[in-house]
Amino acid sequence: MSLRVQLFAVGLLALAIPWAGYRYVQGLEGTLRNGLEQSMLASANTMAAALELQPLPSTDSANSFNDTVYATPLNNAPDLDGYINDWGATTDTGRPIGAATEYWAGLLQRTVYLFISVTDEDLIYQRSPTDRPYGDRIVLNTGNQNGWLLLHRSGPGGVRAQYSRPPLFVPTAEFEDRVSGYWRETSMGYDVELRLPLDFIHGRLGIKVVDVDQGTDSADPEVSWENSWATGGNLASGAFVSRPQYLDSIGKQFVQPGTRMRIVDAEGWVMFDGGEIDPLSNPFAPYSISFAEQFYRLILAHGDAPYQELESPPGRLADPTLRAALSGESVATWYTRGTDASAVVVAATPIRGEGEVRGGVILEQGSDSILTLTNEALVRLMSSTLIASLLVAVGLLSYATLLSYRVRKLARAADTALSPEGKIDPTLPGRRAGDEIGDLARSFTDLLNRLRDYTDYLTTLKAKLAHELRTPLAVVSTSLDNLERVPHESNLSPYLLRLREGSDRLDAILGAMSEATLIEQAIAETKPEIFSVDKVIESCVTAYRDIYNDRQFDLDPRAPDSWAIGSADLIAQMLDKLIDNAVSFSQPGSTISVALNHTDRDIIIRVSNTGPLLPESMRNELFGSLVSIRDKSGESQHLGLGLYIVQLIVDFHRGRVKAEDLADKSGVCFEIDLPRSRE
Numbered sequence: 001m002s003l004r005v006q007l008f009a010v011g012l013l014a015l016a017i018p019w020a021g022y023r024y025v026q027g028l029e030g031t032l033r034n035g036l037e038q039s040m041l042a043s044a045n046t047m048a049a050a051l052e053l054q055p056l057p058s059t060d061s062a063n064s065f066n067d068t069v070y071a072t073p074l075n076n077a078p079d080l081d082g083y084i085n086d087w088g089a090t091t092d093t094g095r096p097i098g099a100a101t102e103y104w105a106g107l108l109q110r111t112v113y114l115f116i117s118v119t120d121e122d123l124i125y126q127r128s129p130t131d132r133p134y135g136d137r138i139v140l141n142t143g144n145q146n147g148w149l150l151l152h153r154s155g156p157g158g159v160r161a162q163y164s165r166p167p168l169f170v171p172t173a174e175f176e177d178r179v180s181g182y183w184r185e186t187s188m189g190y191d192v193e194l195r196l197p198l199d200f201i202h203g204r205l206g207i208k209v210v211d212v213d214q215g216t217d218s219a220d221p222e223v224s225w226e227n228s229w230a231t232g233g234n235l236a237s238g239a240f241v242s243r244p245q246y247l248d249s250i251g252k253q254f255v256q257p258g259t260r261m262r263i264v265d266a267e268g269w270v271m272f273d274g275g276e277i278d279p280l281s282n283p284f285a286p287y288s289i290s291f292a293e294q295f296y297r298l299i300l301a302h303g304d305a306p307y308q309e310l311e312s313p314p315g316r317l318a319d320p321t322l323r324a325a326l327s328g329e330s331v332a333t334w335y336t337r338g339t340d341a342s343a344v345v346v347a348a349t350p351i352r353g354e355g356e357v358r359g360g361v362i363l364e365q366g367s368d369s370i371l372t373l374t375n376e377a378l379v380r381l382m383s384s385t386l387i388a389s390l391l392v393a394v395g396l397l398s399y400a401t402l403l404s405y406r407v408r409k410l411a412r413a414a415d416t417a418l419s420p421e422g423k424i425d426p427t428l429p430g431r432r433a434g435d436e437i438g439d440l441a442r443s444f445t446d447l448l449n450r451l452r453d454y455t456d457y458l459t460t461l462k463a464k465l466a467h468e469l470r471t472p473l474a475v476v477s478t479s480l481d482n483l484e485r486v487p488h489e490s491n492l493s494p495y496l497l498r499l500r501e502g503s504d505r506l507d508a509i510l511g512a513m514s515e516a517t518l519i520e521q522a523i524a525e526t527k528p529e530i531f532s533v534d535k536v537i538e539s540c541v542t543a544y545r546d547i548y549n550d551r552q553f554d555l556d557p558r559a560p561d562s563w564a565i566g567s568a569d570l571i572a573q574m575l576d577k578l579i580d581n582a583v584s585f586s587q588p589g590s591t592i593s594v595a596l597n598h599t600d601r602d603i604i605i606r607v608s609n610t611g612p613l614l615p616e617s618m619r620n621e622l623f624g625s626l627v628s629i630r631d632k633s634g635e636s637q638h639l640g641l642g643l644y645i646v647q648l649i650v651d652f653h654r655g656r657v658k659a660e661d662l663a664d665k666s667g668v669c670f671e672i673d674l675p676r677s678r679e
Contacts, residue, residue, distance in 0.1 A: 012393055022382075025382065040345055040365060041332050043347070047261070051361065056271065057247075069103075071241070072314055073107055074087065074107060074113065077108050080180060083184070084117075093313060101116065103115065107243070110197060114193070116207065118189045119189045121189070123189060124136050126152060134212070135152055136211055138152070139164060140194075141206030142202060142206075143202030147164060150171060150172070158182055163176065169208075180196075201240050243273075247263060251263055255274045258365060259275050260276060263359060268323060268326060270317065277366035325350045327350075329350070332346065344364055347363045410441055530565055532561065533674065534557055534561065537605065553594065554594065558597045559603060562596065563676070571649070574646050574672070575607070577646050582607055587611070592608070606670070607669070608662060613661045613668065622659050654675055655674040656672070
């Protein structure tokens with residue numbers, strides 16, 4: 001996984017802040033919803049308790065709602081012109097009678113209005129008042145003892161109702177002047193609009209459509225007429241339900257602003273409907289919400305059912321959740337409505353009386369689907385938090401892109417640091433940066449510099465060895481040539497001596513190289529143990545006084561009982577190399593100082609001698625293999641492996657070694673720091 005992806009994933013953790021806010025708002029809204037539900041149920045129960053003492057109309061449960069005619073209240077009296085467009089909202093849905101008839105019923109004060117729409121492809125009118133067939137017609141059953149009301153015409157126009165009786169419903173010329181209407185022919189059939197007094201209807205209203213079709217071959221006109229009509233629609237025994245005016249005055253006492261209240265009977269028919277959910281001062285003003293609120297409405301949506309006025313057909317409570325109140329259970333539920341995702345909370349509670357449910361109270365109140373977002377400050381807070389989190393994620397992604405670019409650039413430079421010719425270019429990009437990548441670039445640069453120096457050392461190793469071996473080989477070679485030329489009886493001692501010296505020098509060179517190899521193997525096979533450093537130093541210095549009797553040795557043991565973990569033999573060999581180096585660079589009779597000290601964590605060994613100072617050009621190469629700064633003119637051969645062995649032994653003990661000039665510039669000091677053991 002790339003660095004950019006990792007940092008982007010870390011940046012996504014910033015989204016935990018708006019997520020926590022989302023969970024908080026969700027919980028807060030749930031609490032507010034529950035509180036509003038309880039408040040609505042409490043109000044509904046209070047109203048239901050008050051209505052238990054009021055008389056409520058009841059609908060005959062023997063009639064199904066399909067056989068019940070419900071008169072919807074009208075705001076204005078419609079014109080009797082055969083058009084329904086002036087009936088208001090009641091024209092949204094008509095009630096069917098059979099497959100070809102639809103009707104609407106309305107009530108204004110004490111007057112009932114009916115609108116009947118009949119689909120009839122073969123419309124038949126009565127030719128004359130006495131001719132048969134009498135044509136297509138409509139009959140109404142109002143429970144009047146005088147019979148059914150017959151409505152028929154010889155053509156479009158005003159309608160006068162007359163009494164008639166089943167089964168043939170023939171005209172009788174017994175007119176009922178209290179009923180009036182209008183017959184209008186349409187492209188699909190005909191429409192009839194009627195007006196009749198409420199007192200004329202005795203608890204029931206039946207509607208029957210007689211469809212007359214010609215085309216019989218019978219010669220008897222009476223038989224022909226009887227066989228030529230059929231019932232196009234039939235609502236012969238329907239109950240008539242309307243809202244009582246006395247309940248309207250009672251219900252208005254309970255209506256609260258911003259709340260819609262309905263009172264239903266035991267069958268769910270609405271007996272009172274008052275108030276508005278959210279009245280607007282300007283109902284035509286557009287309602288708009290911000291983009292942020294739209295977004296929060298989307299993510300905090302509760303999946304509420306759509307609000308569809310809760311009635312089907314109009315005037316009858318049909319929602320199965322709310323009808324539970326008619327079974328004696330109080331319920332509260334939420335609905336969503338409109339494109340702005342506003343919500344309606346509805347509470348339903350039963351009205352009881354004499355041990356049974358007599359009806360129910362339905363309360364509705366509009367509310368934001370996200371109640372807490374009505375607080376603009378909270379909307380701004382959530383928006384700011386979300387935007388800040390997104391900016392953090394984007395910022396981290398951008399920063400990760402920059403970091404990955406720098407790392408890739410450094411990686412490409414490292415890949416190309418070694419040229420095909422074997423040359424190392426240690427200059428890496430980003431070395432001047434002050435961050436960790438800059439530290440990494442500088443570390444790589446130092447590593448490549450050391451690697452280049454080591455490569456240069458390996459490159460020059462052949463020349464160094466050739467140089468070191470050339471002199472003794474030349475001595476051996478010239479000695480052999482001379483031996484061949486001189487007579488055998490001559491004195492061969494000088495030539496043999498030189499031959500021996502050359503051989504010894506070659507042996508010394510090979511021995512020094514073998515010693516370094518043996519030291520490396522010994523270090524690899526040595527098991528660390530605890531030993532006393534001060535005793536090793538003291539015994540070694542005592543031996544050096546006997547070996548190098550032309551030098552003075554000064555021991556300054558300031559760290560008695562100094563314990564370390566490692567190998568005492570290796571420390572002795574390390575000290576041998578340092579003393580040999582000090583003897584080589586000091587004059588006879590000079591003093592070589594060996595000091596031992598310690599801190600809380602380290603044991604410090606210092607070996608100092610007077611003599612030449614360290615060359616500036618080789619300070620960083622002193623502890624490398626085959627590095628020597630001695631005068632090559634001397635007879636003793638030094639391959640520069642002594643300090644290299646010192647570095648190996650110090651590394652084995654996890655210590656540090658450094659060389660520096662003395663403060664008075666009289667010589668050189670080597671300092672070794674070894675970790676101290678607490679044993």
